[in-house]
Amino acid sequence: MTISMIGIDHDRAPVDIRALFAFTRKNAGEAMERLKEMSSVQGCIILSTCNRLEIWASHEENQKLSLYRCLCGLKNIDDDSYENYFTVRQDKEAVEHLFYLAGGLKSQILGEDQILTQIKDALNLAREHFTTDGVLEVLFRMAVTAGKKIKTEVPLAHGNPSVIHQAVRKLEEQGYTMRGKICMVIGNGEMGKVAAQTLRDAGADVTVTVRQYRSGMVSIPIGCSRIHYGERMKFLPLCDVVVSATASPNYTLREELFQDVKLTKPLLLLDLAVPRDIEPALGNKEEITLYDMDSFRSERFSPEAMESLEKAGAIVQEQMEEFFQWLVGRDIIPRIQEIRADAVQDLNLRIEKILRNTPMEQNDRENLLKAVDTAAGKVVNKMIFGLRDSLNQEAFLDCVAGLEKLYEE
Incomplete structure (x- = not known):
């Protein structure tokens, strides 16, 4: 496999x-x-x-x-x-x-x-x-x-790191604070809710667009306001920041929608969707600054992060070894069962000649053969699984392949 x-x-x-x-x-x-x-x-x-x-x-x-x-x-x-x-x-x-x-x-x-x-x-x-x-x-x-x-x-x-947390942090490093800003979040899925809550926690006045404007049907983060998605362009001129985070295959903000929109202050657009939610051409407008998912990459790596990566790598290797032990066991068990069956049959053929010349009741002979079968199977299992525990994976698989060749003919 x-x-x-x-x-x-x-x-x-x-x-x-x-x-x-x-x-x-x-x-x-x-x-x-x-x-x-x-x-x-x-x-x-x-x-x-x-x-x-x-x-x-x-x-x-x-x-x-x-x-x-x-x-x-x-x-x-x-x-x-x-x-x-x-x-x-x-x-x-x-x-x-x-x-x-x-x-x-x-x-x-x-x-x-x-x-x-x-x-x-x-x-x-x-x-x-x-x-x-x-x-x-x-x-x-x-x-x-x-x-x-x-x-x-x-x-x-x-x-609780996420792209919106990284975006807020990087903007703050550039001197742009969210405190007191009017923000609109387009989208009320998982990412939209995280974005709304993050902006709210940063001190922004947050409004979330929803597709169904009925009380109780759509939940939004506590402290946020809501408007219907169709009202977003009317509300947009009031905003300092607009975040769009939907799963829509179409743009939520297109250049043509801005033809009748008069912006009286700088507007920051954050597109947190793939495919894009915001038409890239909007970033060419003088009063608009547009960021997308690739705008907020984290720096790699601090000494502390490198130390943590080494510790994480040790965990990965441990878990990988456990998975491959399971995988090898899954594939190898049927092969071991075939080897055991062939070995037991080989032993039976050799011992039957002796038993035929040994005076005893037929019933006793059959019971003895069954006992030999059981004992031989246990011995073969002990030997093969003992090899598995004492050899590395590659050497063990070579041993199994070698045993299989003994009974190919």
Whole structure:
């Protein structure tokens, strides 16, 4: 069994390229079902976030699988030039990547918490669409366990880091404070609520747009006001800051919508969505400053962060070893059972000649053969699993292969 993945992220591709390959929750479910229908794919999981897109698949070792071609087919993209933005990993390299990712060690903001939830959500979505298999199920569950252990034992981040927290911090470093600012947050999903709460905590006057303006149907952070999404352009001239964080495939703010809008003060636009929520051309207007997801990268790495990374790396290696022990055991048990059966049969053929010439009742002879079968099976198991415990993985697999050759004919 081979574990393969292909990924594109904020380190290798700008937001507009990432947007071409992003999936909504609904589209990801449909795409996984299509992937699973391929004869070579045993299981698949799609992880799609604002910062990255990853496709994971388990398949037979002798079956070649181009996940880039699969992805282009799902997206109706016929352009090989995008392949340079992707990273392909297999087996150990892929597993190590996922474990580091779950710990927040490959995020745009080191140690951020959201990726762990996103990995769990990706696994749950694959379960809902029946596209995961035993290998990916255990891999993703153990990656989540590794991520939780890193967050518990390694002081990577303090507070509740996210892109909006990073944005507020960097703007404050530049002398721009949110205290007293009038802010509008477009979008009331998970990221929108985090953004609204963060701005509120920073001292801003926050208004959130909602699609359904009915009391009690839509929750917003305490202390924030609400307006209907359709009223956003009327409210916008009053704002100092507008944050857009939706899952919409279309722009929430377009250049044409500003034709009848008169801005009397500088406007800061923060686009926290992939694909983009805010049309990039708006950043060319003199009175507007536009930031996107790639504008707030964290600096890498302080000496303290490097020390924490080493500790996290030790946890990753420990969890990886545990996963591969499970994986090898999963694949090796049937092979050991076959070796044991062949060895017991070999012993029986040799001992039957002796028993035929030994005077005893037929019933006693049959009982003795059964006892020999049981004892021989236990001895073979003890020898093989003893080798597993005393040898490294590669040497043990060589021993198993050698034993299998003894009984090939």
